[in-house]
Amino acid sequence: MVEIVIMLLPVAAASGWYVASRHYKSKIKKPSNEYKGYFKGLNYLLNEQHEKAIDVFIDLLEVDDETIETHLALGTLFRQRGEVEKAIRLHQNLIARPQISHETRENILNELGLDYMRAGLLDRAESIFLELEKKSSHQVNAVRQLLSIFQQEKEWLKAIDYATKLESIDLYKQPLLLSHLHCEVALSHISDDDSSIAKSHLRKALKIDPMCVRVNIISAEVAMLKGEHKQALKLLLKIMDQDIRFVPVFIDLILNCFDQLGKPKQKFDFLAELQVDNESTIVISRFIDVLLEQKGAREASVFMHEKLLQHPSKNYLKLYVDVDNESGDMESDFLRGIIKQLESETQSFQCKQCGFTSVDLNWCCPSCKDWGVIEPILV
Numbered sequence: 001m002v003e004i005v006i007m008l009l010p011v012a013a014a015s016g017w018y019v020a021s022r023h024y025k026s027k028i029k030k031p032s033n034e035y036k037g038y039f040k041g042l043n044y045l046l047n048e049q050h051e052k053a054i055d056v057f058i059d060l061l062e063v064d065d066e067t068i069e070t071h072l073a074l075g076t077l078f079r080q081r082g083e084v085e086k087a088i089r090l091h092q093n094l095i096a097r098p099q100i101s102h103e104t105r106e107n108i109l110n111e112l113g114l115d116y117m118r119a120g121l122l123d124r125a126e127s128i129f130l131e132l133e134k135k136s137s138h139q140v141n142a143v144r145q146l147l148s149i150f151q152q153e154k155e156w157l158k159a160i161d162y163a164t165k166l167e168s169i170d171l172y173k174q175p176l177l178l179s180h181l182h183c184e185v186a187l188s189h190i191s192d193d194d195s196s197i198a199k200s201h202l203r204k205a206l207k208i209d210p211m212c213v214r215v216n217i218i219s220a221e222v223a224m225l226k227g228e229h230k231q232a233l234k235l236l237l238k239i240m241d242q243d244i245r246f247v248p249v250f251i252d253l254i255l256n257c258f259d260q261l262g263k264p265k266q267k268f269d270f271l272a273e274l275q276v277d278n279e280s281t282i283v284i285s286r287f288i289d290v291l292l293e294q295k296g297a298r299e300a301s302v303f304m305h306e307k308l309l310q311h312p313s314k315n316y317l318k319l320y321v322d323v324d325n326e327s328g329d330m331e332s333d334f335l336r337g338i339i340k341q342l343e344s345e346t347q348s349f350q351c352k353q354c355g356f357t358s359v360d361l362n363w364c365c366p367s368c369k370d371w372g373v374i375e376p377i378l379v
Contacts, residue, residue: 068094068104075111084119091115106135113145122149140170148369156184176372179209180363183218190222198222212372213239213246214363220253233257245376248280249347249361255286268294279311282347348377 071094078087091112095105113128126149132142143166150159160181167173182205189198199219206215216235223232236254239246247254258267271287278284284307291300350357351374356367364371 068100068107072107072111075115079111079115079118082118084115087115088112088119103137106132106138110138110141117145117149122153125149140166143169151181151364151369154184156181156188160185175209176212176370179205179212180214180371182208183212183214183363186218190218195222209372211242213242214372216242217250217253224253224257229257229260233261244278247274248278248282249376251282251286264294349374350377351375 071090075087075090075094078084078090091108094100094108095112100108109128109132113125113132116122116125116128126146129142129145129149132138133146135142143162147159147162147166150156150162160178163174163178163181182201186198186201186205189195189201199222202215202219205212209215216238220232220235223229223235233254236250236257239250254270255267258264258270268290271283271290275283275287284304288300288304291303348357348359349361351365351368351370353370353373354365354368356365356374357377358366358374361376362374365373
């Protein structure tokens with residue numbers, strides 16, 4: 001309640017100033033109807049009848065060059081507070097006033113478009129920003145909002161067009177965004193079993209951003225579906241040069257390719273080299289599995305013993321317990337039971353832009369809506 005009162009005080013003050021200035025200019029000595037309206041609004045405000053106070057102040061302030069900023073500021077406050085219906089009503093009432101200038105109408109339209117976006121009325125917002133796109137003073141912002149709308153509507157081809165348009169008029173390159181938009185188009189054509197168009201968009205994505213890990217992941221998954229595991233493995237291994245932090249995330253895809261190709265030695269050598277400078281529990285765990293399979297429990301136990309001495313950690317200790325369970329060398333069943341109760345950590349991800357964290361990999365951050373900003377957290 002207090003916040004609403006504080007929010008309305010500037011409006012009340014502006015109304016008071018406006019009424020006083022009108023009264024001074026007209027040199028009327030007795031209180032006018034405008035004064036009465038102003039005090040009526042204050043009375044509603046003090047009695048916490050905020051809706052009525054809002055209506056009085058809005059009606060009291062005539063829309064002209066001196067008061068339009070006050071109206072727009074009030075609408076922005078409503079939208080920021082999540083009171084979108086009030087913001088929409090305010091801006092619709094302003095646009096209906098015949099005395100506003102073309103420039104003022106465009107500014108109000110922009111605010112109304114933002115209201116509709118906040119309310120999830122994307123079709124209405126789209127119509128407004130398509131109109132504002134034709135106005136030079138609003139073109140950049142309109143294109144930016146339309147780009148956001150088409151992404152939310154998953155109209156990826158339109159989003160690509162507007163991302164390209166934004167680059168040309170704003171002179172700001174967005175390779176991460178464009179590469180991921182092409183990936184989205186590719187995925188839609190893969191689901192429609194149209195691999196030729198999908199491959200075309202994947203090539204475009206990689207050309208725009210050669211470091212886009214997602215392109216090689218999608219391409220590898222397509223190859224695996226076709227049984228082309230040699231090609232899939234080649235694509236997946238490129239991740240090591242793009243961003244090695246993503247290798248643990250997709251390590252099971254890589255190991256599956258080695259298995260499908262019948263290359264146990266190459267699989268062992270890959271993991272042995274990878275684990276040397278990699279502290280990921282996932283990588284170490286997969287290497288232990290291969291050690292147990294190809295070298296035996298004793299060698300796996302010795303490896304994990306040395307690893308634990310070099311890098312003491314709860315997760316490594318749990319891996320050591322698991323290895324010793326295989327070898328039967330664990331001296332204390334009690335210690336084994338306690339260690340097994342320690343909570344295991346899982347692979348997680350964090351947005352480098354806004355700090356959003358998740359256990360799932362999102363190529364587009366659900367919080368800040370930026371593409372390609374989610375990174376694996378080392379586990």
